Amino acid sequence: MNTNNIxxxxxxxxxxxxxxxxxxxxxxxxxxxxxxxxxxxxxxEIYMANLYSQxxxxxxxxxxxxxxxxxxxxxxxxxxxxxxxxxxTHSESxxxxxxxxxxxxxxxxxxxxxxxxxxxxxxxxxISDQERKSLIGESAxxxxxxxxxxxxxxxxxxxxxxxxxxSGDAESLKVPRxxxxxxxxxxxxxxDTAIENxxxxxxxxxxxxxxxxxxxxxxxxxxSLAKFGxxxxxxxxxxxxxxxxxxxxxxxxxxxxxxxxxxxxxxxxKFQLFKPTPANPQEAAENYRLLxxxxxxxxxxxxxxxxxxxxxxGNFQGHNYDIWFQPAQTANGxxxxxxxxxxxxxxxxYESYTNPxxxxxxxxxxxxxxNDYNGYNPSQNYIKYNTPNEIFKDKDAxxxxxSILPGTIWKDKTIIIQAGYVKPDGLAVIRTxxxxxxxxxxxxxxxxxxxxxxxGFDGFGGNNTKTGFGFKKFMNQLSPIVPGWNQSTTDFxxxxxxxxxxxxxxxxxESGTGDPIAAxxxxxxxxxxxxxKIDIPLTVENVQRERKVELAFEHKRFWDLIRRRExxxxxxxxxxxxxxxxRDLRALPATKFxxxxxxxxxxxxxxxxxxxYYRAIPGIGSNGLVQxxxx
Amino acid sequence: xxxxxxxMNKLLLGLFIISFAFFSCEKDNYDGPTxxxxxxxxxxxxxxxxxxxxxxxxxxxxxxxGYNPVTPQYLIVKxxxxxxxxxxxxxxxxxxxVRGNFIDIAAQEVVxxxxxxxxFVVTPYIRVKEANIxxxxxxxxxxxxxxxxxxxxIRKISLYAHSxxxxxxxxxxxxxxxxxxxxxxxxxxxTIEMDLPSNxxxxxxxxxxxxxxxxxxxxxxxxxxxxxxxxxxI
Numbered sequence: 006m007n008t009n010n011i012x013x014x015x016x017x018x019x020x021x022x023x024x025x026x027x028x029x030x031x032x033x034x035x036x037x038x039x040x041x042x043x044x045x046x047x048x049x050e051i052y053m054a055n056l057y058s059q060x061x062x063x064x065x066x067x068x069x070x071x072x073x074x075x076x077x078x079x080x081x082x083x084x085x086x087x088x089x090x091x092x093x094t095h096s097e098s099x100x101x102x103x104x105x106x107x108x109x110x111x112x113x114x115x116x117x118x119x120x121x122x123x124x125x126x127x128x129x130x131x132i133s134d135q136e137r138k139s140l141i142g143e144s145a146x147x148x149x150x151x152x153x154x155x156x157x158x159x160x161x162x163x164x165x166x167x168x169x170x171x172s173g174d175a176e177s178l179k180v181p182r183x184x185x186x187x188x189x190x191x192x193x194x195x196x197d198t199a200i201e202n203x204x205x206x207x208x209x210x211x212x213x214x215x216x217x218x219x220x221x222x223x224x225x226x227x228x229s230l231a232k233f234g235x236x237x238x239x240x241x242x243x244x245x246x247x248x249x250x251x252x253x254x255x256x257x258x259x260x261x262x263x264x265x266x267x268x269x270x271x272x273x274x275k276f277q278l279f280k281p282t283p284a285n286p287q288e289a290a291e292n293y294r295l296l297x298x299x300x301x302x303x304x305x306x307x308x309x310x311x312x313x314x315x316x317x318x319g320n321f322q323g324h325n326y327d328i329w330f331q332p333a334q335t336a337n338g339x340x341x342x343x344x345x346x347x348x349x350x351x352x353x354x355y356e357s358y359t360n361p362x363x364x365x366x367x368x369x370x371x372x373x374x375x376n377d378y379n380g381y382n383p384s385q386n387y388i389k390y391n392t393p394n395e396i397f398k399d400k401d402a403x404x405x406x407x408s409i410l411p412g413t414i415w416k417d418k419t420i421i422i423q424a425g426y427v428k429p430d431g432l433a434v435i436r437t438x439x440x441x442x443x444x445x446x447x448x449x450x451x452x453x454x455x456x457x458x459x460x461g462f463d464g465f466g467g468n469n470t471k472t473g474f475g476f477k478k479f480m481n482q483l484s485p486i487v488p489g490w491n492q493s494t495t496d497f498x499x500x501x502x503x504x505x506x507x508x509x510x511x512x513x514x515e516s517g518t519g520d521p522i523a524a525x526x527x528x529x530x531x532x533x534x535x536x537x538k539i540d541i542p543l544t545v546e547n548v549q550r551e552r553k554v555e556l557a558f559e560h561k562r563f564w565d566l567i568r569r570r571e572x573x574x575x576x577x578x579x580x581x582x583x584x585x586x587x588r589d590l591r592a593l594p595a596t597k598f599x600x601x602x603x604x605x606x607x608x609x610x611x612x613x614x615x616x617x618y619y620r621a622i623p624g625i626g627s628n629g630l631v632q633x634x635x636x
Numbered sequence: 637x638x639x640x641x642x643x644m645n646k647l648l649l650g651l652f653i654i655s656f657a658f659f660s661c662e663k664d665n666y667d668g669p670t671x672x673x674x675x676x677x678x679x680x681x682x683x684x685x686x687x688x689x690x691x692x693x694x695x696x697x698x699x700x701x702g703y704n705p706v707t708p709q710y711l712i713v714k715x716x717x718x719x720x721x722x723x724x725x726x727x728x729x730x731x732x733x734v735r736g737n738f739i740d741i742a743a744q745e746v747v748x749x750x751x752x753x754x755x756f757v758v759t760p761y762i763r764v765k766e767a768n769i770x771x772x773x774x775x776x777x778x779x780x781x782x783x784x785x786x787x788x789x790i791r792k793i794s795l796y797a798h799s800x801x802x803x804x805x806x807x808x809x810x811x812x813x814x815x816x817x818x819x820x821x822x823x824x825x826x827t828i829e830m831d832l833p834s835n836x837x838x839x840x841x842x843x844x845x846x847x848x849x850x851x852x853x854x855x856x857x858x859x860x861x862x863x864x865x866x867x868x869x870i
Binding site: 378577603614 | 692710805806808811833835836837
């Protein structure tokens with residue numbers, strides 16, 4: 006080898022080394038590194054905001070079509086989970102739960118990947134130990150929340166505990182489903198990690214208390230599946246491989262976990278019921294309404310453990326409860342109000358103050374028969390009331406705060422809900438637009454002369470309630486609605502103290518373990534806040550009634566029916582019911598109203614099929630997972 | 637460009653597009669399903685068809701060979717116990733009735749080719765015998781006997797009503813039910829009544845309705861057993 010060649014070699018080598026040094030080590034300019042994002046508090050905020058926005062929180066944007074349904078033109082008729090339970094029916098359609106409804110699969114695993122990327126870099130970040138601990142806790146909370154969202158829909162799911170690396174072989178990325186037990190245990194262990202690492206403060210981001218609340222809810226769900234799973238047995242490969250189903254022997258340990266997580270919150274002294282001792286039912290109703298209209302105002306944050314906020318209006322920001330569910334009279338130009346129709350079945354469930362400890366069906370006739378849904382009968386002896394809402398006088402304050410009752414004031418207007426009238430000759434005209442003039446006064450079947458002046462029973466546009474009840478909980482009374490998409494910014498309380506008390510009471514009474522005196526106090530404290538003054542004993546029935554009425558329309562009832570396996574017996578060719586107020590013109594010149602209990606008109610009976618206890622897993626052809634039973 | 641040429645060009649272009657379209661059709665098309673499966677659920681003792689539900693009733697699970705993973709197909713069964721799917725692809729299938737109203741039977745491998753017949757000879761959980769449904773005054777009264785073929789208790793007995801002859805547990809306008817939760821006593825006459833005035837919003841006087849009695853065994857996922865439907869003017 007001559008010197009020239011050696012020179013060339015040296016030259017080449019130096020070029021290569023130079024290249025190594027200066028070219029290949031350059032940081033890419035089109036992406037940010039973990040340390041750039043997480044080393045800067047603002048970067049952390051942005052990344053965490055993205056994770057929180059993906060959390061499966063069942064708020065006002067959670068619809069039949071899924072989460073965050075507030076894109077441009079979310080025109081789904083406002084169909085939300087309450088309308089698939091006995092809480093409400095939609096004013097136009099009455100449907101059972103379909104295979105494609107309430108899914109959360111691909112979005113769930115997208116969130117899981119985003120949070121795993123964070124989990125992987127936490128040890129390498131140049132941040133203080135305290136900040137590191139918070140991030141560990143927060144990421145565990147987000148994963149627990151997300152796996153809970155998956156487990157309650159699909160049973161056992163693939164557990165992606167760390168982020169996956171693609172090395173050219175897609176098969177190696179496929180993870181089989183874990184058993185349902187392993188999945189729930191993973192959720193609870195993530196809750197424990199979150200509890201250990203998160204701080205004591207309260208606030209909008211995950212806290213120790215939000216993690217306890219999540220554990221309380223998830224453990225109760227798992228315990229119920231173990232206890233009540235045999236009410237709706239299933240078969241198939243997913244069952245034999247234990248991908249769905251929990252053994253009954255597991256129930257008590259899960260109940261104990263729910264009890265201790267709830268107790269941690271109850272004994273922390275950090276939370277209490279909002280305005281726990283009202284002087285009378287009217288005050289109780291207003292307090293309860295205020296809690297949901299704005300959980301940040303009037304000191305309501307004492308009850309809120311975890312809030313999802315809607316800060317600004319617009320697509321992907323605001324929600325649509327106020328437009329979809331507004332009474333027709335206050336729709337303010339919006340063409341499609343009145344979709345949420347609370348049922349008579351829900352109204353029946355509330356206690357009356359004179360009959361504590363019992364669901365008190367609304368009595369309309371002198372013979373006290375509340376099982377006759379066959380419509381107006383001229384020979385029936387109906388009780389005559391002086392106002393369209395006197396019939397509810399003695400009912401729980403929460404009925405008044407959850408539903409807009411006929412003839413009550415909403416946004417400075419008397420909301421008129423009337424299904425017809427009984428003519429002086431005793432014949433009734435019901436759900437037909439008509440009027441008659443007697444002694445110079447004209448009476449209208451729907452209580453007023455035109456569609457903008459009443460809110461009930463006329464089929465016009467699907468804008469009027471079919472059940473006799475309007476929707477009030479969560480609705481903003483303060484300002485006129487803006488007739489457009491995504492214009493509402495009500496914040497949603499995801500975890501509140503009352504739910505924790507109810508979780509605790511249920512776990513105690515179902516398991517027969519824990520402190521029954523504290524559990525009885527828990528449900529009676531919630532009742533006291535609703536102006537009940539006579540305590541009731543701790544029974545399964547009392548706990549479930551209290552849960553149903555206290556948490557109505559918070560998207561809890563759907564999952565209560567799932568986890569307690571009550572859905573398929575409640576909905577088996579079952580009609581929901583309405584209460585029709587009729588103006589009784591036989592009483593003229595006195596103003597009298599009678600009420601008729603009927604099947605919700607023009608709404609198909611609903612059936613819940615048992616396979617719907619688990620959702621179908623999408624994409625079996627490519628992900629190779631074992632499908633749930635009967636799909 | 638002269639008009640004639642313009643039209644000719646357009647026609648040629650049109651022909652070209654059409655021939656291309658036909659070409660692609662041919663390339664993409666597979667044969668449609670050419671085979672079918674049909675048959676009856678037959679009581680092994682009486683040789684009679686076993687009455688079923690059309691909604692949420694017994695299903696037949698078909699798993700087609702040669703695909704992995706494979707999504708099972710489920711056939712539903714008519715109320716008279718017969719079933720048919722005339723739109724299957726010819727192939728070998730694993731066939732098994734599931735979630736039925738009879739004692740479980742094993743899966744079988746079936747070559748489905750052309751119009752394939754397959755009857756299932758099974759033992760119903762319950763035989764609803766000597767059923768009599770008649771209108772007495774303002775009531776419809778059903779009497780029947782129950783003969784059960786497993787040791788499990790009977791969960792409930794029901795009298796269903798509907799304007800459609802295919803009524804049952806999943807398809808009814810009205811129902812009267814009694815919870816039993818014990819084993820049926822042989823030769824006991826069971827009675828269920830349906831009061832017509834208290835169902836007057838769904839069962840209108842003067843019209844025809846079908847009535848059917850059913851009994852449900854307490855076996856996981858079991859479906860009710862029935863006597864045939866009866867038409868009455870009420």
